[in-house]
Amino acid sequence: MLYEIHSHAQIQDLQARSDELGHSNEHMDVKLVSLESVRIARESYALLWPLTKEPMSWACLELDSLSVVATLSLEIQKLEHDVLPQLMVQESKLERGALEALLVMQNSAIKLLHLAKCFKESLGILQDLVSCRAEDVSIMLNDIVLHVLRGNISWLQARLPVLAGLVTIMLETPVRFCDSDE
Incomplete structure (x- = not known):
């Protein structure tokens, strides 16, 4: 399953639904397309990073880029x-x-x-x-x-x-x- 993210609100939604989505055996790819601003990057990273760690089988290739923007922020x-x-x-x-x-x-x-x-x-x-x-x-x-x-x-x-x-x-x-x- 592919989940595209275009806003911080979508990351919040994904985080809120993580228990529900994490119980499926399906691998999930999270594609970070955009965020509203540099200012919100720290909070977005703080929400998204834990979702890519065990035990979930989620992947986000843009997580390193988000980390850089969060540090910049x-x-x-x-x-x-x-x-x-x-x-x-x-x-x-x-x-x-x-x-x-x-x-x-x-x-x-x-x-x-x-x-x-x-x-x-x-x-x-x-x-x-x-x-x-x-x-x-x-x-x-x-x-x-x-x-x-x-x-x-x-x-x-x-x-x-x-x-x-x-x-x-x-x-x-x-x-x-x-x-x-x-």
Whole structure:
């Protein structure tokens, strides 16, 4: 049996019906086609991953790709909830909290580039919207860190709203794991 997933709600439905579906002796293939947004990927992975483990005989080839997007979601949400608010309340000088936030931003820039590359490789394509937007956020993070470390602190305050917008756009980006026409 093949179960195509085009939304988080379908994963929730599959999870809710897992006892009923798991009692059949039929092998089930779960094909993850798309999700509404990067933001929901963590929750989707948390629901889908246990369904592919024993004793059920379910398989989902896109699970590794979903894992990458879930990690990407976690990294972007860390920026949204922890780093950006901390930087927006800092004075126009580099205090300890701002320096720590800049270090987290630099690390996030590196992680986002790596995750974008991993996602493209898992899909087997050269370019997709999720990876492109992750790369955009990474470039912006890196630029901000470099300018601030060179002493251009006012540049930080001017760029934070743009970065916040990119983070929001990234989290709202729909995720496509494969062509639905396949």
